Amino acid sequence: MTKNQFLTEIMEQPAAIGNIIAFYSGAEGMALLAKIKETIAQRAISRVIFTGMGSSFFISFAAANLFNQLGIHAMYINTSELLHYNLSLLDEPTLLVCSSQSGESYEIKEILEHLPATVFCAGIVNEEDSALAKKADVALLCKGGKEEMTSTKTYVVTSLAAYILGLYLTGKWNEAAIARLHALQRRFEDTLSGYEAWLDKGLNFLGDITTLQIIARGPAYSTASQSALMFKEATHIAATGILGGEFRHGPMEMVSQGFKSILFASEGKTLEQSLKMAEDITRFGGKVWLITNAKAALNRQSEHIVPVYIDEQDEFLFSIQSIIPVQLFIDAYAKRHGFEAGSFSRGAKVTMTE
């Protein structure tokens, strides 16, 4: 593989994971988490709203899902929509989790100017000198290091910051949880070095792509959305991230010969539905690149299904690790087509206007 900036940042992900684990198992990170937990108790805050734009917004889907399963009421809303149309949501005691890797996105800076006293704002932010890092009541730092291209490292560490916060608030950020994240870090290394087994096969299977449906349920919907964004940003391919339930309720009509999809299927609450969808897509002649942690799904390989195995059983962490095949696919797809993925020409990495 030819090394470029995009691939360099992809390969830096295990180190970034190591940094965030170290920070939140150390005194400084723990103090930030403790301050949030104490304030929630003091102010009798009973709900969390996740907000962000782009990659940082997508993380909210999985994070709210995790928090609700942990018993903390959580919802998500795009920051621009919160600001212009739904600001009254903030008029009761709320933990607002604002995510922004740069901490300088236009909408994030605007919302920081509009927070009523009922809101306690936790920023999840990678850039430590940014507006968000300075203005949030607590800034949960991501420790992802510098990122110049389409979000890769920061998608992973922002997701992990939300994960750590959820576990901490429910008394589950302990040695076992830290060990799970160290295992995730090792599996990231393994997946990033073991791509020969599946990458070329996936590229040959999907071939030249005009449009792509990227389908998931549960926390992996964050990953599907992020995958679609990367395809749009980095390859200019019209990809759509879509919930599995939504795909069945209509867009399934699109499937015929030539239809191409990536489908995330995780062990957990909806594996059966996801595998059934893969079969239904192939029944009408469509192709499915199946990213799964279900060993049983590996024997479903056929002319129309090619599976990639992700060795991570936790459904939330699966959603993070399963971004790797898509990242490497996009890098390799761009190279095959004679361009370099991941830089910005139409806007900028940091969106300074609305």
Next chain:
Amino acid sequence: MTKNQFLTEIMEQPAAIGNIIAFYSGAEGMALLAKIKETIAQRAISRVIFTGMGSSFFISFAAANLFNQLGIHAMYINTSELLHYNLSLLDEPTLLVCSSQSGESYEIKEILEHLPATVFCAGIVNEEDSALAKKADVALLCKGGKEEMTSTKTYVVTSLAAYILGLYLTGKWNEAAIARLHALQRRFEDTLSGYEAWLDKGLNFLGDITTLQIIARGPAYSTASQSALMFKEATHIAATGILGGEFRHGPMEMVSQGFKSILFASEGKTLEQSLKMAEDITRFGGKVWLITNAKAALNRQSEHIVPVYIDEQDEFLFSIQSIIPVQLFIDAYAKRHGFEAGSFSRGAKVTMTE
């Protein structure tokens, strides 16, 4: 225009609007609304969750937005995701608004089996003998009449049922509001009969379509999502509905010669941002079919922007009326390409499986 079932149902929309106004300005409809308002007061319910699948889910975006602007805390979540991953959201006093035109969708029937006693369930439903109509605590009937094709009439009346509920709960469902809906009904008639002025021009402008980005902010995001679903279902074109803020945060990178979009730009809180986006898209060579109620936007017509004027100033009602150009476009596009839009071959109108 050749009349077919899809176009027949499109043309039945003004009558459907007339029916729903009559029902909720009459005793029977008022009694249903009153029961919901009384229960909210009795049980001290302080929040609303909108849920649904497909078209009925998209309505939730605009409805929650409207409710939050009216001062009633509201959020939305796809029913399948609520059921499998976020059920704990329902463990405090909640008005759950379940929308389903058929009242028989798999996920809707499932969620009805999982409601704790903390939930008061209002169904917004078109089919009066359905599971949802029978099992909801109150069934808000849509009065849209029989619909066999891709959702058109039921999208409109389901949206209006949510609108009427929001106004009623805040003491604003009065003569003036009823008059606004009668005006909407007349404008539907006018738009449906006055398409010669813009339909062929739009078809020639967008030409053959492979992919399409459909962009909106605020309540019109429901309409963008519904538009994308209709394109997928009825023409098998890979369309994506996307928030304006999200489009600027990355997918803007896709824009170059050959890029095609539909952009909704409403007078109200985000007109300026939407018109700026239209300009930015054309700056990079993309095409924008601009659906707008802003008279000032009509003089922006250029080689790359073609505007369609919608005569409705209320931002929520604009989002409903502005579906008409897309409906008629899809019908006419299908005819130009030698097929008939709106029937189902890969699934069914009512989704009986997950």
